[in-house]
Amino acid sequence: MRKLENKELERKSVTAFKEATKTPLIIILDDIRSLHNIGSVFRTADAFLIEKIYLCGITAIPPNKEIHKTALGATETVAWEYQKDILNVINKLKSENVPVFAVEQVENAIFLQNFQVEKNKKYALVFGNEVYGVSQKAIELCHGSIEIPQLGTKHSLNISVSAGIVIWDLFQKMDRT
Secondary structure (H helix, E strand, O other): OOOOOOHHHHOOHHHHHHHHHOOOEEEEEEEEOOOOHHHHHHHHHHHHOOEEEEEEEEOOOOOOOOHHHHHHHHOOOEEEEEOOEEEEEEHHHOOOOOOOOEEEEOOEEHHHHHHHEEEEOEEEEEEEEOOOOOOOHHHHHEEEEEOOOOOOOOOOHHHHHHHHHHHHHHHOOOOOO
């Protein structure tokens, strides 16, 4: 076994990425404080050909050198849009028949391993503030909530880690591998 060199990875060019069929997932980041978390979500979205990211509230927007440190150019490939009010974004997506799910610990949340996707259907995922999570108003507009089961003492994960786990799980369930 040997480690592959970069030239062997068959990475897409920016043009090829933009033309590629996207994974039908939309990521909504609301009031994310950490620029590194934002960049990391962009990088994960690039890795899995995610359709779009909405940046809402106080979430910083590219270009930003701190976002770029972790995004490593993914802000140039992944489609994104800033909207101040997350409630408007959720309502817009719902009007387009896109199911919107908060990734949050709430009553009657669906554990990630039990969440099922319909083939050829687009989904949106809401990730909230590092301290306060997804706002109650946003939760009330969502179709439901997905919870990542956690067994330790902390019962919380970094937002970029949560995004990576949930995106990978849905990517597999959409049979995109």
